[in-house]
Amino acid sequence: MSQPRTILADPAWRPSARARLLWALQVGAGWVIPVVALAVWAVLDSGRRGSALLSLVIAVALAAVTVVVVPLWRYAVHRWEVTDEAVYTRAGWLTQESRVAPISRIQTVDTQRGPLERMLGLATVTVTTASSAGAVHISALDLPVAEQTVRRLTEIAAQHRGDAT
Template identity: 90%
Template sequence: MSQPPTILADPAWRPSPRARLLWALQVLAGWVIPVVALAIWAAVDSARRGSALLSLAIAVVLAVLTAVVVPIWRYSVHRWEVTEEAVYTRVGWLTQESRVAPISRVQTVDTQRGPLERMLGLATVTVTTASSAGAVHISALDLPVAEQTVQRLTEIAAQHRGDAT
């Protein structure tokens, strides 16, 4: 008799609500060069100013649309959880990835804070494991939550003293 398939529950916690602002700013940063280039084109090419202005308008609409939609979509998907047995994450917006990293495989736990994350009081926790899939990233956490997560993971990993290879 075959057993029913195991269904993995969604991780329990979301990133910080400020993650949406972080992701919106990151999206907008990617639009700066194209929008500036189109604005310069519209300013210097009087023969094709209409086409340039239309292109600029389309770029601005797309920039605003992606800066609104992508962060909301990502926030609805991103989840994370740390238990005594494993670190669980689900990330993505267009392509989604779920990861489970057993505590016994944890090698290091780090935090990173880029300029936008520092400005918003956020941090990313990186859990490096003995896995060919690479590190598990828990992004856009409030700094105190990230610090508590690192401390908790360190304590849990110390209780599971394996060789993590």
């Protein structure tokens, strides 16, 4: 049986260490088209090659910084925890959000695995509650941890005979 905790305490667990790679790949994918477009511009526009090359260098530098900094920052912030009373999460990097979802409010527990998550052996657990704030997401968990979390939440929720409203 877990100990009651205060709402203000930080959740105890981090996502998988591979979350940093997942988030780097996701951010990097967003830079592919702009960098390729600027590279094509630099090659094809001989009249403004200097401007094109400068733009390309700036884009590559910004891409490198975001591919390195954003995943590290997110990993430093993201936390999650499941107790007998609630699911606690903290997520974000620029804007941070802390959520507490009481077990009695849980309606469904799901896992999602996109292509990059499957490649890295990760999964996201989504806890849908009777809340206008929407579902609680515990992202970038190792697949066995995600599966264990779903089993545990299902067991705990079954003990709370409520209507999840």
